[in-house]
Amino acid sequence: MRLPFLLPLAFTPAILAALPFKGVDWSSLLVEEKAGRTYKNTAGQTLPLETILKNAGVNTVRQRLWVNPSDGNYNLDYNLKLAARAKAAGLNIYLDLHYSDTWADPGKQGTPSAWRSLSRDALVQQIYNYTKSVCDAFQQHAIPLSLISLGNEITPGLLFPTGQLSSSSGPAAVAALLSSASRGVKASSLSPTPKIMIHLDNGWKWETQKWWYDLVLGAGLASSAFDVQGVSYYPFYNSGATLSALGSSLGNMVSRYGKEVMVVETDWPTYCPNPRYAFPGDVKGIAFSVDGQKEWMARVADKVGGVSGGKGTGLFYWEPAWVGNAGLGSSCGWNLMVDDGGKDMGSLGVFASI
Numbered sequence: 001m002r003l004p005f006l007l008p009l010a011f012t013p014a015i016l017a018a019l020p021f022k023g024v025d026w027s028s029l030l031v032e033e034k035a036g037r038t039y040k041n042t043a044g045q046t047l048p049l050e051t052i053l054k055n056a057g058v059n060t061v062r063q064r065l066w067v068n069p070s071d072g073n074y075n076l077d078y079n080l081k082l083a084a085r086a087k088a089a090g091l092n093i094y095l096d097l098h099y100s101d102t103w104a105d106p107g108k109q110g111t112p113s114a115w116r117s118l119s120r121d122a123l124v125q126q127i128y129n130y131t132k133s134v135c136d137a138f139q140q141h142a143i144p145l146s147l148i149s150l151g152n153e154i155t156p157g158l159l160f161p162t163g164q165l166s167s168s169s170g171p172a173a174v175a176a177l178l179s180s181a182s183r184g185v186k187a188s189s190l191s192p193t194p195k196i197m198i199h200l201d202n203g204w205k206w207e208t209q210k211w212w213y214d215l216v217l218g219a220g221l222a223s224s225a226f227d228v229q230g231v232s233y234y235p236f237y238n239s240g241a242t243l244s245a246l247g248s249s250l251g252n253m254v255s256r257y258g259k260e261v262m263v264v265e266t267d268w269p270t271y272c273p274n275p276r277y278a279f280p281g282d283v284k285g286i287a288f289s290v291d292g293q294k295e296w297m298a299r300v301a302d303k304v305g306g307v308s309g310g311k312g313t314g315l316f317y318w319e320p321a322w323v324g325n326a327g328l329g330s331s332c333g334w335n336l337m338v339d340d341g342g343k344d345m346g347s348l349g350v351f352a353s354i
Contacts, residue, residue: 016057016301021147021262021314023060023094024053024337028322030082031073037323039338049321050089060092060146062264062316065134067112068101076137083143094147094264094316096199097134097181099127105153106201109160120162120173124180127159131184138190145194147314149264150181153201153232155212165212171219178216182225195227199264203231204241206249213257228313229253232265233300235283236272236330242280247303254311262314263304268296272332293337 016022029049039049053061063082066074083093098104101112115126131150138145151158154174157165163173182196202208209231217223233246250261272288286292286299297317304312319328320337328335 016297016305016315018305019301019313019315021060021092021094021316023058023062023092023314023316024320025062025064025096025265025316025318026050026053026082026321027062027064027074027096028319028324030078032321032323035324039321048085048089050085050091054089054091058091060094060314060316061086062094062096064096064098064152066098066101067130068114070101076134080137080141080143083138084141087143092146093143094149095134095138095145095194096149096152097131098152099130099150099158099181104151104158106155109151109154109156109158109163111159111162115159120169120176123159123162124176127177128180128184128187131181132188135185135188135190139188144192145190147197147228148185148194149197149199149230150178150185150226152199154198155200155202155208165215171215175216175220178221179225195260196225197228197230197262197264198226199230199232201232202238202241203233203263204238204245204249206245206252209249209253210256213253223257223259226259228260228262229257230262230264230314232318233263234265234267234330235279235296236267236269236275236332237277239278239280242282243299243303244282245280246300247306250303250307250312254307254309258311260311260313261304261307262312262316263300264314264316265318266296266300266315267318267328267330267335268293269330269332269335271334272330274331276331288332 026049038046039052040046041052063079064074065079069075072078086093100110115123118126157163157170157174159177163177164170165174185196186193200209200212235241253261269288270290270293286295301315304315323338326334326336
C-alpha cells in the first residue's frame with residue numbers, strides 16, 4: 001500500500017539560516033520507501049524526499065551507519081545508495097558511525113559481532129581499519145562527507161566492554177579507540193577531509209560534558225583528533241533540560257575546549273497527551289503543534305547561534321520523516337515533521353519559517 005505523507009515546505013530566514021549546517025537525519029528513508037511510502041509537498045506533488053528537504057532549506061542530511069546489521073538496513077551499501085541521492089540533490093552528508101551492528105546510544109554500545117574476540121590492541125587497530133575503509137569507499141564513489149561522527153552518543157564509552165568508561169581501564173581505552181578512528185579518517189583517501197565529531201547525549205548538562213571531555217582528554221585523546229562537539233538535546237526526558245541550561249552548556253564547552261558545537265539530535269512533538277516525564281519549565285509555553293515545532297527550532301537555533309565566536313555551527317532534527325516510528329522513541333505520539341494526509345501533525349515548513 002502506498003501512503004503519501006505531506007511535508008509542507010519551509011526552513012530559512014534569520015537565526016537558523018545563519019548556521020552553516022542546517023539538517024535532518026533521514027536514515028530510514030530507504031526503509032520507508034521499501035514499505036511503499038512516498039512523500040508529497042504542499043502542492044500535492046509526489047517528489048523524492050531529498051528534493052523536498054532541499055526546497056525546505058535543509059543543506060545537510062545525517063545518516064547512521066551500522067557495521068553488519070542482520071537485515072542490511074543502515075549498512076555501508078545502504079548508506080552509499082542514500083548518500084548518492086543526497087549528493088545528486090546538492091545536499092551535504094554527515095555520516096554517523098555507530099561502531100555497532102545495531103543501535104549504539106547511552107544505554108548500549110555493543111561491539112560488532114565480528115570484532116568481539118579482539119584484544120584491546122587489535123580492537124584499536126580494527127577501528128582504524130574500519131573507519132579508513134568506510135571513508136575510502138565514499139571517496140571511491142565520489143561522494144564527499146562534510147561531517148563524520150566517531151560513535152553515537154558515546155557518553156558511557158564505546159565498543160563495550162573494552163571501551164566502557166566505568167571500568168578502570170575504560171578512559172584510556174576510549175582515548176585510544178577515538179584517536180585511532182580519527183587517524184583512520186585522516187589517513188583515508190577522502191578529500192576534502194570531513195570535520196570530525198564526537199557526539200554525547202544530554203547536551204544541556206554541562207557537568208556531564210565537562211566530566212567526559214576532561215576525563216578522555218586527560219587519558220590521552222588529543223584535542224586535535226576532533227573538530228566538533230555534537231550533542232543530543234531532547235525536551236521530553238528530563239525536566240532539567242531547559243533551553244537556558246543548553247545555552248550555558250554550549251557556551252561553557254566553547255570556552256573550555258574551543259571547538260565548534262552543534263545540536264545534532266532534537267525533536268518537538270505535535271501530539272503528546274501523556275508525557276512520561278515533566279517538560280522543562282522554560283519550554284512549557286511551547287505548544288504541541290506545528291507552530292510549536294517552529295518555535296522550538298527557532299529557540300534551539302537561538303541557543304546554538306548565540307554561542308560566542310560563531311562556534312555554534314549546526315542544528316539537526318532527528319528523523320522527521322520516519323513515518324513507521326512517529327514517536328521517535330519518546331512517550332509522545334508524534335514527533336515527525338510530516339503530516340499524515342491532512343491532519344496537520346507536523347511540518348518541514350519549520351526550516352523555512354525561522
